[in-house]
Amino acid sequence: MAGTQQLARVPAGDLAACRQSASASPDCDPHWDPLAYDMLDLDWAPELLVRVGEVAGLDELHLDALRLTSAGGTALDLGFLDTHPHTIAPFGPAPAALSASQVARVSELLGQIDMPALLAALPTDDREAGSLIGRGADQITDGPREYLLKHFNALRDFYLDAAKRHLLVVLWWD
Incomplete structure (x- = not known):
């Protein structure tokens, strides 16, 4: 069972370089190492935010945007990130991604x-x-x-x- 949702903002060129490294390496090492600044651990909040x-x-339009933030939405080939012994998602589904244009739309x-209004619609207890x-x-x-507002704000930001910087978002469960 998957534990926590992980996200990384990456330039398309970096993802291509990882793909090439995995292809050229005898042990398929993609040299996947996003900057800490460009990573986000959403814990197990994504499913709760959708709920x-x-x-x-x-x-539905906005619900679909929330769903995309944890499921991905593009057909980018990320198989190189899901290859033993360097898989980044050993406990969950294969890594997924959002293209820069999808990131921009989801961000919007x-x-x-x-x-806060959605949370206020819940029972007060x-x-x-x-x-x-x-x-x-x-x-x-x-x-x-408090938990969900904190994680939603982190996700939105x-x-x-990522949209301002025209980056892709790669996501996986770890």
Whole structure:
């Protein structure tokens, strides 16, 4: 079972260089090493963020944007990142990606989501809100609202920066 959602902002050229390194290396090492600044650990928040959107009545366009942030959406060949012994997603599905144009669109849509309003639509009792969200949200120590708002803001800011810099986003579960 997958643990935490990982994201990396990368220039297309860096991804191409990794692909070439994996192809040229006898052990298929892609030399995948994104900068720490360009990485984001979303923990297990992505599924919960989508669920909040569903429960609060977020429209499908914006729900789809939230789904893309954890599922990817492009047909980029990332098999070189999923090759033993250098796989970056040993405990989850194969790595996926969003192209620069998809990143720009998702960033725009995330910027339109009023997460505080969605969270306010939940029951005021944290346990009740967590039970409604499901997927373990009722077990979050300080309640689901603070946790989800923090992770949504990080996600939105991460995509905004990637869009401004015309970067791809690679995502995987680890």
